Amino acid sequence: MKKLRGKKRYIRNLWKEVNTCDLKLDHESWFDFWHVHLDFFGVGKNSLKIRREHIKAHVALYNRLLKQLEGFEKPYQAWICIHEQDPISDAVYVHTPNPNDDYFPHQIQGLHWNCKLPNTFKDLIDLDKFDVAYKKSEYEEVYFIQSKEQGIKL
Template identity: 30%
Template sequence: MIGFRKHRGLKRYYKNLAIQNDFEKFNWRDCYKQSGYWHLHFDWYGYGNNSFQRRKPHLDKLFKHFDILVEETKSLGIEFQLYIMLLDFHSANDSLYLHPPVPNNKRFPFKISDLKSTTTLKNKAINNYIDNLVGYEKMYGSGGDEAFCLLFKKNVGVPF
């Protein structure tokens, strides 16, 4: 078949996804200083685009890393924003952001206009996942051609 490629090693991929800490692979403290919008993606290949069963492990890892950063940022000593952006259907674009003030960049704190507290997502599986999260503030919007959800915790960094 033309265009069909079997993905080998997915069992090992998902096992490693559940146990690895990506912050041990690089010094994230150096990365966020270089760019005002440092972020990290967890589903680079878009495995979760067509299946929530494949997307959920990536989301679990994203939220695990968010909690790690909540603890790590307590010692930063600067203002910052820490948030998660989930897109309706594009799992590869789900990301975790650490946004500090950067010289020559006046977009701090980062703000998005027209955010709502009611969902704009059409994907029922991702909506249910978000609804079951505890302790997160949830803001919804749409940009371009896809709806998104912005999640953050109160009393962690500068709020939206």
């Protein structure tokens, strides 16, 4: 991959996206695995500094969405996925009961809770506020980060 040009502008736009993302909440709102990918083009794959900036942005977005969900009266799940090898797949999710399917709450088999975070981003996750789970399959390694206070656990 070529060197990223316009890094400051890219990071500024990343944070603009985080700070303007709003859930449209009313009494009829529902979410069917609604999610946001902040590293849509995989820019963080070749730069640890940019990868960390994306993870910080995902955490900030998650906190922003949790703040918006505080007054939401329906049950919900919200979490962050951080993929060890595939930053394009990193995302923040919101899921509620919805008319598309009766699959709620979302249950992921084989999660290992209270796992050790990798050194690359362990200082970015406040373990007093968040629970962290890990899942490894033959295809990927994923960290699931979820609030200890809000939402239904995965």
